[in-house]
Amino acid sequence: MDAPPEQEECLPFVTIAGYLEAMQLAAPRVVEADLEKGFLLLTDLGSEQYLKRLQRRPALAESMYHDATDALLSMQKKGVAFQGLLPPYDEALLRFELSLFRDWLCGTHMEFLFSAADETHWQTCCDLLVANAILQPKVFVHRDYHSRNLMVLKQDNPGILDFQDAVEGPLTYDLVSLLKDCYVNWPANKVREWALNFYARLGEETRTLIDEKRFLRHFELMGVHRHLKAAGIFCRLRHRDGKAAYLADVPRTLEYILEIGPRYPELRFLTRLIDQQILPGWDADA
Numbered sequence: 001m002d003a004p005p006e007q008e009e010c011l012p013f014v015t016i017a018g019y020l021e022a023m024q025l026a027a028p029r030v031v032e033a034d035l036e037k038g039f040l041l042l043t044d045l046g047s048e049q050y051l052k053r054l055q056r057r058p059a060l061a062e063s064m065y066h067d068a069t070d071a072l073l074s075m076q077k078k079g080v081a082f083q084g085l086l087p088p089y090d091e092a093l094l095r096f097e098l099s100l101f102r103d104w105l106c107g108t109h110m111e112f113l114f115s116a117a118d119e120t121h122w123q124t125c126c127d128l129l130v131a132n133a134i135l136q137p138k139v140f141v142h143r144d145y146h147s148r149n150l151m152v153l154k155q156d157n158p159g160i161l162d163f164q165d166a167v168e169g170p171l172t173y174d175l176v177s178l179l180k181d182c183y184v185n186w187p188a189n190k191v192r193e194w195a196l197n198f199y200a201r202l203g204e205e206t207r208t209l210i211d212e213k214r215f216l217r218h219f220e221l222m223g224v225h226r227h228l229k230a231a232g233i234f235c236r237l238r239h240r241d242g243k244a245a246y247l248a249d250v251p252r253t254l255e256y257i258l259e260i261g262p263r264y265p266e267l268r269f270l271t272r273l274i275d276q277q278i279l280p281g282w283d284a285d286a
Helices: 011-022 050-056 058-081 091-109 116-134 173-179 188-200 204-209 212-239 245-263 265-278
Strands: 030-034 039-042 138-141 167-170
Touching: 011 030, 011 039, 011 058, 050 058, 058 138, 058 173, 058 188, 091 116, 091 212, 091 265, 116 167, 116 212, 116 265, 173 188, 173 212, 188 212, 212 245, 212 265, 245 265
Parallel strands: none
Antiparallel strands: 030 039, 138 167
């Protein structure tokens, strides 16, 4: 791994890799590290992403997601020992992430000018989503747990990558990243089934605090947060970094919000914005 210090700090990666190794999860082990020069020697997790295997053999989705949710449950249960050492997924970070959609997708990419009323409605949506995240039990959060960061392994599947931004945060964040993936999607009834299977395997104390109905609400609204953030990042990649390919993933990402919109009248402004103004004219080549 070559990560020039002026562009990326290696220490968080090395630190979190140590936590995951202690949890006996399949993540790259750091064999040698030169943090001053940004060089790491890591164990190899192969070359096949979950995404590639799922695209090639979708019939394997059931077993692959079983393995991935198993690993996630282990990360949350064993991660209790380390989560207090992680940065907090606090209100400031949550609101910054939502601003990525407002600033980069609506502002820079679509060149929308929000009226005063629009701004009020947007802030109301943000307040709802931030409160939903903060109210959840806090766990070890990978923060980018999806099909491009999971590797197919013959044993101890999956291999876990890109964990350096881990935080202590909401229970459902990694689950929604996995099941409502920006790069591959599954029928809503299957996603619900997988989510409820995950809920059923949580500790009794957690299930006492949060019943199934509240868990699903946390999960769905956490998804809205995640997908707004991701869509904003995809536009930032295009305009700041010159990486246009991610624009093709924006419609799939925002469709997740439209899917649950009818159940949440509080999101009416957002769903109308996406359905009537953003998606109809979306150009992945822009």
